[in-house]
Amino acid sequence: MNWTLILIQVVKVIAVFAVLLTCCAWMTWLERKLVARIQTRLGPMNTGYQGLLQPIADMFKLIFKEDITPGHVDKWIYNLAPLAAFIPATLSIAVVPFGDSITLFGERIDLVISNLNVGILYVLAVTSLGVYALIMAGWSSNSKYSLLGGLRSAAQMISYEIGMGLAIVVVVLMSGTLNLVEIVDKQSSVLDWFVFKNPVAFVIYFICAIAETNRNPFDLPEAESELVAGYNTEYSSMKFGMFFVGEYANMITVGAIATTLFFGGWHGPILPPIVWFAIKVAVFEVFFIWMRGTLPRLRYDQLMAFGWKILLPLAVLNVLVTAFFKL
Amino acid sequence: MELAVFILAALASVGCCLMVITQKNPVRAVLFLVMAFVAQAVLFVQLSALFVAVLQIVVYAGAIMVLFLFVIMLLNLRRDEFGKDSHSFQRWAAMILAGALAVELILVVVNRTGEATGVSTCPADFGSVESVGELLFTKYLLPFEATSMLLMAALLGAVVLAKRKLDD
Numbered sequence: 001m002n003w004t005l006i007l008i009q010v011v012k013v014i015a016v017f018a019v020l021l022t023c024c025a026w027m028t029w030l031e032r033k034l035v036a037r038i039q040t041r042l043g044p045m046n047t048g049y050q051g052l053l054q055p056i057a058d059m060f061k062l063i064f065k066e067d068i069t070p071g072h073v074d075k076w077i078y079n080l081a082p083l084a085a086f087i088p089a090t091l092s093i094a095v096v097p098f099g100d101s102i103t104l105f106g107e108r109i110d111l112v113i114s115n116l117n118v119g120i121l122y123v124l125a126v127t128s129l130g131v132y133a134l135i136m137a138g139w140s141s142n143s144k145y146s147l148l149g150g151l152r153s154a155a156q157m158i159s160y161e162i163g164m165g166l167a168i169v170v171v172v173l174m175s176g177t178l179n180l181v182e183i184v185d186k187q188s189s190v191l192d193w194f195v196f197k198n199p200v201a202f203v204i205y206f207i208c209a210i211a212e213t214n215r216n217p218f219d220l221p222e223a224e225s226e227l228v229a230g231y232n233t234e235y236s237s238m239k240f241g242m243f244f245v246g247e248y249a250n251m252i253t254v255g256a257i258a259t260t261l262f263f264g265g266w267h268g269p270i271l272p273p274i275v276w277f278a279i280k281v282a283v284f285e286v287f288f289i290w291m292r293g294t295l296p297r298l299r300y301d302q303l304m305a306f307g308w309k310i311l312l313p314l315a316v317l318n319v320l321v322t323a324f325f326k327l
Numbered sequence: 328m329e330l331a332v333f334i335l336a337a338l339a340s341v342g343c344c345l346m347v348i349t350q351k352n353p354v355r356a357v358l359f360l361v362m363a364f365v366a367q368a369v370l371f372v373q374l375s376a377l378f379v380a381v382l383q384i385v386v387y388a389g390a391i392m393v394l395f396l397f398v399i400m401l402l403n404l405r406r407d408e409f410g411k412d413s414h415s416f417q418r419w420a421a422m423i424l425a426g427a428l429a430v431e432l433i434l435v436v437v438n439r440t441g442e443a444t445g446v447s448t449c450p451a452d453f454g455s456v457e458s459v460g461e462l463l464f465t466k467y468l469l470p471f472e473a474t475s476m477l478l479m480a481a482l483l484g485a486v487v488l489a490k491r492k493l494d495d
Binding site for chain 1: 352354355358361377378381382384385388389390393394396397400401455456
């Protein structure tokens with residue numbers, strides 16, 4: 001085995017996950033700030049300039065809070081659920097290319113952790129595991145709010161995963177590959193971006209992605225006014241925090257994958273590829289937060305009806321039309 | 328290194344499967360089955376059959392098991408409801424069939440011809456998207472289509488059953 005290659009791989013993994021987790025922490029700051037501006041408030045101001053150190057303060061608060069395990073829970077599953085929320089959320093970033101390959105110390109380094117031939121299927125596989133966290137938390141908490149939140153999220157995720165898969169099938173049809181690096185290579189100029197070639201697929205993907213991340217307007221599983229806080233009602237301390245880190249990691253990976261599939265990945269003029277990639281992902285994150293600050297929550301039956309009666313037929317039709325033009 | 332991963336994944340797979348059949352709690356049993364599927368996906372990765380590994384997770388762990396959990400949670404079975412109506416006939420039939428399967432497995436292992444093949448002897452495109460797709464549409468076309476008809480029938484059945492409930 002070549003030790004330099006292993007070292008490079010380890011460094012890449014650590015660097016990507018460090019950046020991802022740091023971004024998760026400051027996403028909370030960004031979200032609080034932006035939502036505050038939308039509601040004509042200031043948001044966090046006291047910890048550091050413009051409240052920039054707020055995520056660190058929050059982290060310490062969560063870690064040092066008393067960790068309460070209610071007596072009526074199924075302990076094993078209850079304790080594993082936060083991990084099950086956090087790990088799949090971070091895993092799908094591993095196949096996202098965030099830059100062109102560079103040469104360092106005579107070694108050619110691809111700026112992607114793993115250049116998988118079935119990259120996009122891997123993403124689908126990992127995101128489909130995320131639902132277990134919510135079901136596990138909902139069931140093991142042994143409380144009606146948690147259980148209802150968990151059931152809702154399971155139904156919601158199963159329903160919207162299909163639309164998401166069909167939107168991705170369109171991208172695969174257009175690019176002729178399942179490899180994310182090759183999909184990015186197919187979109188080297190702006191006119192080749194799949195969002196312009198097939199905007200419908202992007203809209204379907206984006207709606208499904210919001211539903212998958214349980215963000216507003218699809219945040220039924222944690223609808224405060226009816227379910228207290230949904231699946232995480234019985235959690236406290238850092239276990240509670242893990243669900244939120246998982247949610248933010250999910251938002252970032254979903255943004256990164258949308259960038260890769262529809263917006264040409266790291267391609268862009270003048271600026272270095274990594275900067276372009278970061279800008280595109282950041283635009284997605286701001287859009288997520290903007291939607292949260294603007295849109296009201298859907299009713300549960302509306303959400304299911306929309307997913308099965310509008311989104312799914314539209315996605316199937318889109319696949320049919322795209323396949324027809326590829327013939 | 329590869330051997331270590333194989334041993335870990337194989338042990339996890341067998342251990343989780345054992346937990347599935349010994350757990351009294353159905354939700355825990357399903358979660359162990361999910362872990363067994365993930366461990367088996369690791370074994371597929373070791374055969375460099377990435378596509379099969381990913382399918383294993385997408386289809387079994389990601390879709391079917393979620394539905395299992397969903398149903399179990401909706402039914403919300405209690406511990407005392409188990410063992411009430413365990414059909415003794417089914418139990419005996421299952422034991423005989425499992426015994427037959429075990430004998431068959433042992434015979435296959437004992438009577439194997441040639442040396443055990445490792446990763447290096449797999450064909451280059453083993454378990455790739457292209458090879459799986461090609462086999463599905465050539466050699467296994469008939470079973471493939473038959474399965475799709477079967478799934479279609481099940482789907483229609485589900486719709487009919489759900490519809491009847493609404494009309495009442």
